[in-house]
Structure formats: C-alpha cells, structure tokens
Amino acid sequence: MKLYYSPGACSLSPHIALLEAGLAHDLVKVDLRAKKLENGDDYLKINPKGQVPALALDNGDLVTEGPVIVQMIADKASAKNLAPARDSAERYKLLEWLNFITAELHKNFGPMFSPVLADDAKAFFKDRVMGKLKYVDGALAGRDYLMGKQFTVADAYMFTMLSWADRMKFDLSAMPNLLAYKARIAARPKVQEALNKEGLLKAA
Numbered sequence: 001m002k003l004y005y006s007p008g009a010c011s012l013s014p015h016i017a018l019l020e021a022g023l024a025h026d027l028v029k030v031d032l033r034a035k036k037l038e039n040g041d042d043y044l045k046i047n048p049k050g051q052v053p054a055l056a057l058d059n060g061d062l063v064t065e066g067p068v069i070v071q072m073i074a075d076k077a078s079a080k081n082l083a084p085a086r087d088s089a090e091r092y093k094l095l096e097w098l099n100f101i102t103a104e105l106h107k108n109f110g111p112m113f114s115p116v117l118a119d120d121a122k123a124f125f126k127d128r129v130m131g132k133l134k135y136v137d138g139a140l141a142g143r144d145y146l147m148g149k150q151f152t153v154a155d156a157y158m159f160t161m162l163s164w165a166d167r168m169k170f171d172l173s174a175m176p177n178l179l180a181y182k183a184r185i186a187a188r189p190k191v192q193e194a195l196n197k198e199g200l201l202k203a204a
Contacts (some may be wrong), residue, residue, distance in 0.1 A: 021077035
C-alpha cells in the first residue's frame, strides 16, 4: 500500500492508523499547493480530488476520504482492535465519532488555514471549534479514549485535530480531560513514530 500524505495534514490520521495496525506501507509526500509529488509527478493524475489522504491499495484501487481510509485500515488488521466489529452497536458509535470529527471539527478548522480569510471570519470558525472541543472534553470524562478504554482510529483523527489546535495556539487549559487525552495519545510509540516520520515532533 501507498499512503499519499502531506506533513501535519489530515493524512496524519491514516498514517498513525497504519503504524498502529502494523500494516506494510510506503509514504509518498504530496505538495498540496503545487499538486505535485516529490519526484515532480502530477498528483491530480493519481487523485483528481487533489487532496490527502489517499491510499493506493496493492490491487491498484485508490481509496480517498480519511474516515473511510482509517476504517479500511482497521478492518485489515482486526486483531489490533482499532475499530469495533462491523455491524456492532459499538461500530456505529465509532462512525458517529468519525462523522462528528470530520463535519464539526475538520470542516471548521479548514478556513482558518486560509491566508486570505479575514481575521474576524477566522475568529468565527475558532469559536465554533472551541465549542465543539468543549463537548469532546465533557465526553472524555472518565474515559481514556473516545470509545472508552480502547484506542481506535477515531482517536488518531481527533489527535490530528488537536495538533491543529496547537498550531493555531488554541488555549485548551479549561479542558483538562482533553489535554490529558492528547498527552495520552501523543505518548503512544506509533504516534511518536508517525510524528517523527513527518518531521512534526517539535510541533507536537
């Protein structure tokens, strides 16, 4: 398999998932602005969406969209328990978290990376994200991870969003559950490995 990624982008989530799953893979770095690979190839010829992550399977298929990719990874290494069993009640709770993260956090973070968006507009999106993070802080009360005691691919995705909050200097000091959760995930060896491979350890 090949994971097309950009350092620190949302592709960090499947990168962590692949390492946690113990699945063999190659990393292919993408320049998202130029839509080029490191060797100069046109990324749009591989993924017309022009976004990361994209996972090229050994059979030639290309899978895009982070929440889908991380579930596929989890299912390929089911013994690692990175996702509950398909069709189980717990699996739908995982889907609920993945959809919440992608729709309520990821989508609202995006505009804040724009160099042309006005500061007051960015402040609007920041307030929205902070409100959603307060919800997550409450949901983590008494839990090690989003699903309880077990680390799942949803945690890899949430950790990526929290790393973005760090980059944007969000003050999360009033959210102790969230801060403890972030530290717990950051300490995982495979998470450290992913951050190191993407050159993000100082930023993390």
